[in-house]
Amino acid sequence: MLNDLRIFGGRANPEFSSRICDYLGLPLGRISLGNFPDGEISCKINEDIRGRDVFLVQPTCPPVNDRLMELLIMIECCKRASAERVTAVIPYYGYARQDRKDAGRVPITAKLVANLITRAGADRVLTMDLHAAQIQGFFDVPVDHLYAAPVLNEYFETMLKERGLRSEDVIVVSPDEGSIKRAVVHAQKLGAKLAIVDKRRASAEVTNQENIIGGPVEGKIALLFDDMISTAGSICGAAQLVHNAGTREIYMAASHGVFCGPALERIAQAPITSCVITDSIPLASEAQSSKIKVLSVAPLLGEAIKRIHRNESVSRLFS
DSSP: OOTTEEEEEOSSOHHHHHHHHHHHTOOOOOEEEEEOTTSOEEEEEOSOOTTOEEEEEOOOOSSHHHHHHHHHHHHHHHHHTTOSEEEEEESSOTTTTOOSOOSTTOOOHHHHHHHHHHHHTOSEEEEEOOSSGGGGGGOSSOEEEEOSHHHHHHHHHHHHHHTTOOGGGEEEEESSGGGHHHHHHHHHHHTOEEEEEEEEESSSSOEEEEEEEEOOOTTSEEEEEEEEESSOHHHHHHHHHHHHTTOSEEEEEEEEEOOOTTHHHHHHHSSOSEEEEETTSOOOGGGOOTTEEEEOOHHHHHHHHHHHHTTOOSGGGGO
16 A cells, blocks of 8 residues: 655656656645745645655756755655655765765765765665665665666667667677676676777866777677766767777667766767667756657656555565
8 A cells, every 4th residue: 555655756857756656656745845035945845744654756966956955955844744754766866976085185975965865864765876886885774776777678678679680789888997887787688798998087077988898899789888978978989989890880878867068969979879868867958859768767766666665675676
């Protein structure tokens, strides 16, 4: 039974919250969110949640600071309204790239944000495809970490089958060494071989793609997987490298389409057939393109929410 379950959505991705509720057959919780004249965020829950199991859906996508602060205020509001349990549903976790002290005098911001969410009153966190899996350990509350891989793999399996292509025609490419584990999982599921692009970072904004390890990629359909596409520099550079090596077709795929800076221009100019992302982050109107395909992970998160509410296993979703 889902009688005690309440789902509320922040302003980051309201359509996504509605899709989750549609999957569960529940109405979206009534909440009023706004801004005072000086920019401060106001919040009011417009229904009784005393003793309820509450889930707050809010990706911390751009503008990251506004979305994060709104999530913290929503958590605080629900705790003061005597909710039995509050789960922060964060399809995209911002500040995840600052997950370690890799230079002198820099912060570990992923840990700071985890502390803020916990201290605000979240009893648990549900998220998807963290930039680094060890971020789960930054939280002092339970974290359920989902993966968009089943949704992406199903899309490509269907596409390949419809075109009469075999696994031998496909090569899964990791755009850098940090995505190797992710690429291995996709390659095993699709029955494809693996190649790795050797990426060298020149600065925080500039990367250089130099070599391809593994393969061969010539004459293959290349599938490039990453957790997020931010400025698209790395993955488009990798796409250009495998294109120069003679691939037949190239598809890019990522769990989170952040698309900031020159990302859309780079994708438009890249030698790819399409860029496949999920709806964890709302796609801006200016990002609408025939090259960009959006898959919904709302049913995946909806099923996870139902299992958490019923105290059932979430990991079995990926068994």
